[in-house]
Amino acid sequence: MYSHEKSQTLQTQAEDVILGGVNSPSRSYKAVGGGAPVVMDRGEGAHFYDVDGNRYIDYLAAYGPIITGHAHPRIHEAIAEQSSKGILYGAPTELEIDFANKIRDAIPSLERVRFVNSGTEAVMTTIRVARAYTSRNKILKFEGCYHGHSDLVLVAAGSGPSQLGTPDSAGVPKGVAEDVITVPFNDLEDFKTAISHFGDEIAAVLVEPIVGNFGIVEPMEGFLEAVNEIAHDNGSLVIYDEVITAFRFMYGGAQNLLGVEPDLTALGKIIGGGTPIGAYGGRRDIMESVAPLGPAYQAGTMAGNPLSMAAGIACLEVLEKPGVYSEMERLGGMLEDGLIELINKYSIKATINRLVGALTIYFTDETVTNYTMAEASDGEQFAKFFNGLIRRGINIAPSKYEAWFLTTEHTEEDIKETLSIVEDVFKNEF
Ligand SMILES: Cc1ncc(COP(=O)(O)O)c(C=O)c1O
Numbered sequence: 001m002y003s004h005e006k007s008q009t010l011q012t013q014a015e016d017v018i019l020g021g022v023n024s025p026s027r028s029y030k031a032v033g034g035g036a037p038v039v040m041d042r043g044e045g046a047h048f049y050d051v052d053g054n055r056y057i058d059y060l061a062a063y064g065p066i067i068t069g070h071a072h073p074r075i076h077e078a079i080a081e082q083s084s085k086g087i088l089y090g091a092p093t094e095l096e097i098d099f100a101n102k103i104r105d106a107i108p109s110l111e112r113v114r115f116v117n118s119g120t121e122a123v124m125t126t127i128r129v130a131r132a133y134t135s136r137n138k139i140l141k142f143e144g145c146y147h148g149h150s151d152l153v154l155v156a157a158g159s160g161p162s163q164l165g166t167p168d169s170a171g172v173p174k175g176v177a178e179d180v181i182t183v184p185f186n187d188l189e190d191f192k193t194a195i196s197h198f199g200d201e202i203a204a205v206l207v208e209p210i211v212g213n214f215g216i217v218e219p220m221e222g223f224l225e226a227v228n229e230i231a232h233d234n235g236s237l238v239i240y241d242e243v244i245t246a247f248r249f250m251y252g253g254a255q256n257l258l259g260v261e262p263d264l265t266a267l268g269k270i271i272g273g274g275t276p277i278g279a280y281g282g283r284r285d286i287m288e289s290v291a292p293l294g295p296a297y298q299a300g301t302m303a304g305n306p307l308s309m310a311a312g313i314a315c316l317e318v319l320e321k322p323g324v325y326s327e328m329e330r331l332g333g334m335l336e337d338g339l340i341e342l343i344n345k346y347s348i349k350a351t352i353n354r355l356v357g358a359l360t361i362y363f364t365d366e367t368v369t370n371y372t373m374a375e376a377s378d379g380e381q382f383a384k385f386f387n388g389l390i391r392r393g394i395n396i397a398p399s400k401y402e403a404w405f406l407t408t409e410h411t412e413e414d415i416k417e418t419l420s421i422v423e424d425v426f427k428n429e430f
């Protein structure tokens with residue numbers, strides 16, 4: 001069992017200067033029984049090492065972006081090379097044109113693209129653009145979906161906020177929250193009711209086309225097609241938040257995998273190869289609402305910064321190689337099958353949702369298709385599981401609402417080692 005002595009000491013120091021000891025609440029272990037989060041030292045492929053010298057197989061992948069593993073040489077080189085030429089100019093570069101083209105080639109619905117610095121900014125701006133284009137105010141979102149921390153979307157916000165008991169954040173003005181309507185994911189009847197009730201007040205429907213924020217939850221057959229049709233009949237736009245999903249399951253977005261196109265798309269995480277990034281884009285006529293062409297303002301000192309452009313291009317170059325996603329599918333299948341075998345062997349009440357290299361274990365015996373079901377899964381069992389893993393060398397998010405993410409660097413050996421550690425946890429702690 002690992003000792004986390006130095007992490008404990010550093011966390012005490014952190015709490016004395018960084019609010020709560022963490023720069024994002026998701027990193028706190030509050031929801032899994034407290035204790036100091038493990039403080040990381042360095043990463044290498046699918047593994048990393050903490051300040052106490054312990055080695056972990058990493059399935060957090062920094063909440064998704066690190067799909068090519070830690071310190072990937074290609075990304076490292078791209079950043080180093082760009083850094084030697086300057087890291088920020090406040091002027092256009094050829095790199096950003098190349099990168100925008102690369103993204104549009106993969107996700108053609110982004111007829112025009114803009115780069116920003118986080119998923120939060122990307123989603124926030126798509127909402128502004130939709131409001132500008134439709135001259136309407138309200139947004140419809142799905143319960144438990146997280147779309148970053150801008151005011152408007154911190155309502156029924158799943159993932160991190162739910163885990164800490166703040167799905168509806170304090171500090172969001174009542175008037176702002178009143179412009180957000182939430183309905184359960186995968187429930188077409190509630191969706192239709194909301195649309196017919198609010199009608200021409202709804203500027204846009206905001207969707208995680210494959211949910212990543214109350215675990216991995218796929219849309220039911222026909223759900224997204226119906227959402228598109230009903231929203232469009234109502235004169236509302238459809239925004240896909242693909243901050244987690246783009247380039248996670250295939251070289252392209254969930255929209256390409258599922259064959260349904262939104263009007264606007266928000267991107268982040270993977271496209272930056274681990275550097276801070278966001279992007280949004282969509283139909284040309286809608287995007288032309290944005291300054292300098294249109295009246296909706298969006299700007300940024302760091303937007304399209306060359307380091308993120310270089311890292312993003314390098315990351316997509318790794319991902320576009322043949323066989324990358326089929327290998328993640330193979331290893332993901334192996335991990336899922338092995339986990340199910342152990343769940344059955346030790347009579348654990350748990351189910352798994354998986355798509356390619358992303359999966360979630362829910363401590364419940366029902367198949368999870370919406371937020372209420374994810375919420376009802378057993379948080380105490382999850383906490384026991386998490387603590388068992390982190391003391392034995394597996395790092396996952398300290399939250400029952402997050403996913404495990406495979407990288408291009410995980411190997412069969414990693415999966416076998418993982419399954420043997422999980423068996424040890426089930427045998428000794430459950
Ligand atoms: C679907 C989704 N949208 C938006 C965001 C916000 O992105 P960021 O944390 O880069 O601001 C996240 C972050 O987890 C996300 O999962």
Ligand SMILES: NCC(=O)CCC(=O)O
Pocket residue numbers: 024025026027063146159160212213402
């Ligand atoms: N799925 C939710 C996140 O990935 C959030 C990460 C963070 O805000 O630290």
